[in-house]
Amino acid sequence: MFVEELEAAVAGVRRLLASRHLESVDGDEARRVAGCFAEVERLGASGVALMAPRVVAAGSYAKVGHGTAAEWLGSIAGTSPAAARRCLKAATSAVECTEMRRALKGGEVSASQLEILASAEAAAPGAVRRLMPMVADASLRELADEAARLRAIARGSQGARARRDRVHRFRHLSWRQDPGGGVRGEFLCDEVAWARVAPGLDQRAAQLRRDAHRAGSTESFGAYRLDAWLDIMGGHGSGKARPHTLLLVDADSLRRGRTGPGGTCEVDGIGPVSVDAARELIGEGSLQILVRDGVDIRTVTKTSRAIPQRVEMALVVRDRVCVVPGCGEVAGLQADHCDVDYGKGGPTELDNLARLCVPHHDLKTHGGWKLKGGPGKWAWIAPARPRSAGYIARARRLAAIKGKAQRSGP
Ligand SMILES: [Zn+2]
Numbered sequence: 534m535f536v537e538e539l540e541a542a543v544a545g546v547r548r549l550l551a552s553r554h555l556e557s558v559d560g561d562e563a564r565r566v567a568g569c570f571a572e573v574e575r576l577g578a579s580g581v582a583l584m585a586p587r588v589v590a591a592g593s594y595a596k597v598g599h600g601t602a603a604e605w606l607g608s609i610a611g612t613s614p615a616a617a618r619r620c621l622k623a624a625t626s627a628v629e630c631t632e633m634r635r636a637l638k639g640g641e642v643s644a645s646q647l648e649i650l651a652s653a654e655a656a657a658p659g660a661v662r663r664l665m666p667m668v669a670d671a672s673l674r675e676l677a678d679e680a681a682r683l684r685a686i687a688r689g690s691q692g693a694r695a696r697r698d699r700v701h702r703f704r705h706l707s708w709r710q711d712p713g714g715g716v717r718g719e720f721l722c723d724e725v726a727w728a729r730v731a732p733g734l735d736q737r738a739a740q741l742r743r744d745a746h747r748a749g750s751t752e753s754f755g756a757y758r759l760d761a762w763l764d765i766m767g768g769h770g771s772g773k774a775r776p777h778t779l780l781l782v783d784a785d786s787l788r789r790g791r792t793g794p795g796g797t798c799e800v801d802g803i804g805p806v807s808v809d810a811a812r813e814l815i816g817e818g819s820l821q822i823l824v825r826d827g828v829d830i831r832t833v834t835k836t837s838r839a840i841p842q843r844v845e846m847a848l849v850v851r852d853r854v855c856v857v858p859g860c861g862e863v864a865g866l867q868a869d870h871c872d873v874d875y876g877k878g879g880p881t882e883l884d885n886l887a888r889l890c891v892p893h894h895d896l897k898t899h900g901g902w903k904l905k906g907g908p909g910k911w912a913w914i915a916p917a918r919p920r921s922a923g924y925i926a927r928a929r930r931l932a933a934i935k936g937k938a939q940r941s942g943p
Pocket of ligand 1: 861862
């Protein structure tokens with residue numbers, strides 16, 4: 534009943550938005566209309582913030598075929614998974630706080646204000662009570678500054694142990710391809726953990742800078758620190774075989790030195806690169822290169838590891854992202870048997886495989902979801918009884934225990 538009422542209200546707003554009348558409003562009326570829509574946006578953000586934590590707790594996003602809560606929220610809000618994750622984090626801490634819940638129910642806070650309030654409350658319990666009076670009149674900037682002040686005070690009074698525990702809980706290393714080119718990263722880690730590696734890193738950076746300065750270069754220390762880090766991460770001189778990088782390029786692009794329409798030049802799991810960058814990688818070992826010539830795939834160089842099966846390479850070429858419509862994940866994809874029945878002659882190997890991200894792979898293996906169709910027309914089919922994320926996580930754990938018992942059995 535409640536949902537129907539809300540859906541009718543949304544339909545009403547949608548009808549007004551599409552109304553031809555909007556094209557002929559004068560300046561004053563336009564201002565009032567924009568004010569109304571801004572309020573609708575605020576109300577919407579509050580409604581999402583109030584409901585999202587329940588969806589997460591119940592794991593009900595899995596019932597509509599989404600692998601993670603962030604993917605679900607991103608798909609309904611039309612935002613990136615990173616933005617959706619921030620929004621979820623804010624909503625989760627918001628509903629635990631009485632003042633915030635009240636403010637959300639009143640539709641008083643915008644999505645941006647909510648993010649500031651929630652992160653302040655997480656770091657400095659009680660911050661929301663101090664910040665709420667500012668929400669109506671202060672600018673976002675003033676609100677953020679005051680939140681930062683409260684966080685700093687809380688940091689000062691927090692026990693050292695609690696502070697380190699919090700850092701440990703939120704530790705991460707993330708990277709993504711920057712829209713302007715290059716890979717941009719960020720990390721958070723415990724000071725002690727960092728202290729173990731920082732001196733070695735800075736020593737290597739200092740050495741690189743000395744060498745470079747002798748050659749007349751004057752770049753920043755930060756630049757050499759990154760060079761040192763890449764050196765160390767690349768395992769130069771460690772003697773261990775490093776995992777191979779997979780480069781996918783079409784013969785035409787290689788010949789012309791740039792990717793034309795329909796051309797491909799991509800590092801698997803990272804994203805598109807220039808043909809120049811690809812050539813640089815080709816000059817190195819422990820790289821596997823797939824060259825596509827028309828529909829044929831040829832392996833050009835050998836790799837430091839065993840060369841995978843032809844069919845696996847063809848699969849990587851075909852499924853650049855998780856095949857579940859709308860997912861778009863590129864990292865950590867897994868090949869999965871999708872059991873497409875191609876009728877007479879039986880399915881060929883490649884036709885019977887698809888690449889899935891880990892959460893979607895879990896939904897398929899443990900939640901009964903199915904892939905139907907084929908390349909370019911995949912459909913993600915729900916089981917008769919879609920399961921919650923909690924159920925799927927339990928099923929996965931159970932399967933892991935069973936697998937382990939079987940391997941170590943008699
Ligand atoms: Zn996926």
